[in-house]
Amino acid sequence: MTSSHTPSYPQDSIGVLVGLVRGEIVRKLEAEMQAAGIELRFTQFLILKRLALMGPMSASELARAVELDGGAMTRQLDQLEGKGLLRRLPHEQDRRALRIELTPAGDAMWQQMTPCNEHVLDAAQKALNPTEREQLRDYLVRVLDALRDMN
Amino acid sequence: MTSSHTPSYPQDSIGVLVGLVRGEIVRKLEAEMQAAGIELRFTQFLILKRLALMGPMSASELARAVELDGGAMTRQLDQLEGKGLLRRLPHEQDRRALRIELTPAGDAMWQQMTPCNEHVLDAAQKALNPTEREQLRDYLVRVLDALRDMN
């Protein structure tokens, strides 16, 4: 073959770059968790993180928050409930909905995952100083808003 | 429920932001293509783009370029070959490998897709001036390198 590894992105679009960064973050975070003895996929990490940081919410709110299909969310909740990490309770104001909340075991799991999350994010931003980190966040938010405004 | 849409990311990590941007790019590009009468998924777009810009290459080179599993690549090539967009030819130097190349129909398809691609990328960067676009690219490359160096 011509070359050996992945030295690409000399003139890749930001679309490609964003995809590569996203993929690398997912892989590294899953590797960190596995190394810590945590058997969870990236999606499940996102769900637990959301619940830990934002508190109980309905399944559909959770699905929108992590950009997951409603059906897929049902199955993820099945798994996480099966592992004892969260509970499905009836929603007080809406009898259609559920109140998804972390169990103590789920809280403890989040405590274990926190260092993995921070480790990956710190590594990702290692080559950026605080000003640059803030700029990157700002640019990403502006790109996201621009895309969502696209019609 | 509490709020209505997707006004999130006030304090989301760059990991979450990158994921949101990536998802939005995929959705918008697929919508653009569909509106142009092109029945292709994002992955197939990436494969054709790669072949159009970099010329013929082996299936495994292609798989590495678009970060796709080898088995998945085989099936994508089946589909794209079935649509007459590319050909599998024997590789001159390596009898294990294939030489994947676009057909004239594949070239024509790329010509049709180009405006979709540019439209989405322009929209994404609409709120960034040229200097900021260059900075964003630079930051993303540095983040990607930092993640890959992580051990």
Place this chain on the structure above:
DNA sequence: GAATAATATTTGTCAAGGCAAACATGTGTT
């Protein structure tokens, strides 16, 4: 130069996610 290891492609199997249908409940209109 034979044996061993590495790589390219294909196929089978499985998990995950999107879409649509079904059903329950909530919201709004008249």
Place this chain on the structure above:
DNA sequence: AACACATGTTTGCCTTGACAAATATTATTC
């Protein structure tokens, strides 16, 4: 109140992609 319509959850179906095994060929080692 009755109606239509929207939303929340679940389930079935299908596609996609990762992983592993099988086979063919190339590269490396002794």
